[in-house]
Amino acid sequence: MTANLLNGREIAKDYRAGLAEEVEKLKENGITPNLTVIIAGNDGASLSYVRSKNRAAEKIGMTSDIVHLDEDATEDEVLEELDRLNNDDNVSGILVQVPLPDQISEEKVLESIAPHKDVDGFSPVNIGRMYTGQRTFIPCTPLGIMELLKHTGSLEGKDIAVIGRSHIVGQPVAKLLTDQNATVTLMHSRTKNMTDKLSGFDVIVSAVGSPGLIKAEHIKDGAIVIDVGNTMVGDKLVGDVDFDAAKEKAGWITPVPGGVGPLTITMVLNNTLLAAKWHNGVE
Numbered sequence: 001m002t003a004n005l006l007n008g009r010e011i012a013k014d015y016r017a018g019l020a021e022e023v024e025k026l027k028e029n030g031i032t033p034n035l036t037v038i039i040a041g042n043d044g045a046s047l048s049y050v051r052s053k054n055r056a057a058e059k060i061g062m063t064s065d066i067v068h069l070d071e072d073a074t075e076d077e078v079l080e081e082l083d084r085l086n087n088d089d090n091v092s093g094i095l096v097q098v099p100l101p102d103q104i105s106e107e108k109v110l111e112s113i114a115p116h117k118d119v120d121g122f123s124p125v126n127i128g129r130m131y132t133g134q135r136t137f138i139p140c141t142p143l144g145i146m147e148l149l150k151h152t153g154s155l156e157g158k159d160i161a162v163i164g165r166s167h168i169v170g171q172p173v174a175k176l177l178t179d180q181n182a183t184v185t186l187m188h189s190r191t192k193n194m195t196d197k198l199s200g201f202d203v204i205v206s207a208v209g210s211p212g213l214i215k216a217e218h219i220k221d222g223a224i225v226i227d228v229g230n231t232m233v234g235d236k237l238v239g240d241v242d243f244d245a246a247k248e249k250a251g252w253i254t255p256v257p258g259g260v261g262p263l264t265i266t267m268v269l270n271n272t273l274l275a276a277k278w279h280n281g282v283e
C-alpha cells in the first residue's frame with residue numbers, strides 16, 4: 001500500500017485563496033488587516049519563518065510589518081514595542097517569534113501581548129479560553145494539523161498518539177483532537193517504550209524534532225501519520241518520520257517539507273483575519 005499524500009502546499013494554497021477573498025471584502029468596507037511580527041536576533045530559520053509570514057500576509061492583501069530587534073535586545077525593549085503595537089489601532093494581529101534570546105523571558109513577553117491581538121494564541125488568557133471552549137485564537141500549528149486531518153475523514157472514535165507536550169503543538173493539538181471525540185494519548189520523552197506502543201494507534205502526530213524516530217515498523221497498516229518535525233540534517237530539512245518506508249505502510253502521510261509547515265503560516269493569516277473582523281465587530 002502506498003499512502004495518500006497530505007500535500008500541505010496544495011491545501012494551504014486553496015485555503016489562502018479563500019482568505020484572500022475575505023480580505024478583499026473587508027477592504028471594500030474600509031478594513032485592512034495588518035499582521036506585525038516581532039523578532040529579536042538573527043537566527044536564520046526564525047528569520048526565514050518571519051519573512052514567509054510577512055510575504056504570505058501581503059500576498060493575500062493584508063499589510064504586514066516586521067519589528068526586527070537586535071540579538072542583545074533587552075526584555076524592556078520588547079515590552080515597549082509590544083505596548084506600542086497593543087495600542088496601535090492599525091495593527092490587527094501581533095506575534096512574537098520564538099525562541100527568544102536567553103536574556104528575555106518568553107513568559108513575560110507572551111503575557112504582555114494584548115489577548116485580542118495575540119494571533120498565535122500563546123498568551124495565558126487565550127490558552128485558558130481555548131481550554132474552556134471560549135472564542136479565541138487557536139495556536140497556528142495545531143489549527144493547521146486539524147485542517148490537514150479534515151482531508152482524511154472523521155476523527156470520531158480514533159485512537160491517536162500525540163508525541164510531544166509543548167504548549168505550541170502537543171498539548172493544544174491533544175485538546176483539539178479530543179474535541180473531535182478522538183481518544184488521545186499524549187506521549188513524551190519520559191514515556192516508556194514509546195515507539196513500540198505506536199502500532200496500536202489509528203493516527204500518529206509527532207512533534208519531537210528527532211529525525212528517524214518513527215519507522216515503518218511502528219506504524220499500523222493504513223494509519224494517518226502527521227509529521228511536525230522540522231530538523232536540518234546537513235542541508236536537508238527532515239521530519240521525525242522515516243518517510244520513504246512509512247509511506248508504504250500508512251494510509252495518509254504528510255511530507256517534510258511541504259506538510260504541516262505551510263498550514264502553520266496559513267493559520268497565522270486565518271487568525272489575523274479573525275482579529276481584524278472581531279476588532280471591527282464583523283463576526
Ligand SMILES: Nc1nc2c(c(=O)[nH]1)N[C@@H](CN(C=O)c1ccc(C(=O)N[C@@H](CCC(=O)O)C(=O)O)cc1)CN2
Nearest residue numbers: 049095096097098099120140257258259260261262264
Ligand atoms: N511565534 C511563533 N514562533 C514559532 C512558531 C509559531 O507558530 N509561532 N512555530 C515554529 C516556527 N514556525 C513558525 O513560526 C514555522 C516553522 C516551519 C514552517 C514551514 O513552513 N516549514 C516548511 C519548510 C521551510 C523551509 O524549507 O525551511 C515546511 O515544513 O514545509 C513554518 C513556520 C517555532 N516558532
